């Protein structure tokens with residue numbers, strides 16, 4: 001892969017920030033960073049030693065690859081606006097797991113995906129080495145180019161089509177977004193009751209560590225798995241009194257772990 005590839009980053013949020021930093025670190029040139037709030041663009045452009053822009057009017061036509069790292073809901077609108085500023089032959093990709101590549105098709109002849117399957121937050125360092133990079137494009141030559149680009153930053157690069165990526169994204173929402181929300185519930189309960197959330201951290205860690213060697217379906221434990229109805233009733237009574245907002249989640253998870261509880265709680 002030629003390090004001569006010039007990139008423009010549209011979006012300087014969680015993904016734009018980390019992806020931009022990594023691409024810069026491996027020696028690629030990021031020509032410009034765009035964000036509607038110039039402070040966000042500048043925060044990243046300082047690190048990437050490039051120009052920060054807040055208007056697509058100022059975008060350079062001199063890049064080889066345009067990466068859209070904007071919210072899913074903004075991708076099509078930004079692509080439409082961008083298509084009035086740069087030639088339609090430019091290669092434009094987005095970084096979304098849930099959005100089909102074909103949203104870019106009406107606007108660009110060469111389009112694709114560069115989706116890093118990981119959770120990113122500014123302020124939290126990430127190690128790209130094993131992050132799955134899911135790439136795709138309408139042209140084979142660009143699939144090859146994006147694959148090579150992916151391999152510069154990760155050893156875990158996959159060609160994944162729109163359907164497969166959408167499915168992976170559903171699964172990713174369960175394993176990451178939902179499990180993180182469950183941790184948040186645990187934190188809320190412990191902090192409200194003046195108990196340390198830290199005491200649960202070895203349990204959280206072991207839950208995740210276990211599945212590196214076993215299927216999670218064989219590692220399930222807890223009252224729902226064992227069918228401990230008395231314990232479940234105690235938990236529900238406690239929640240009713242203290243955290244009624246979590247009852248539905250508790251019941252849904254319990255039913256999903258053990259279908260025997262479906263009738264009782266429906």
Ligand SMILES: NC(=O)c1ccc[n+]([C@@H]2O[C@H](COP(=O)([O-])OP(=O)(O)OC[C@H]3O[C@@H](n4cnc5c(N)ncnc54)[C@H](OP(=O)(O)O)[C@@H]3O)[C@@H](O)[C@H]2O)c1
Pocket residue numbers: 010011012013014015016034035036037038040068069070071072074078095096097098115116117118119120121
């Ligand atoms: N965060 C993750 O963990 C993660 C992981 C993998 C993939 N992704 C995908 O990556 C993409 C970006 O996600 P993110 O988490 O980086 O989002 P984000 O942190 O909200 O950043 C989005 C960027 O787009 C700009 N933006 C927001 N609305 C816009 C609009 N209507 N028009 C133009 N620019 C707009 C934002 O800044 P301004 O408000 O200054 O314009 C910011 O620069 C999404 O497609 C997401 O699904 C996210």
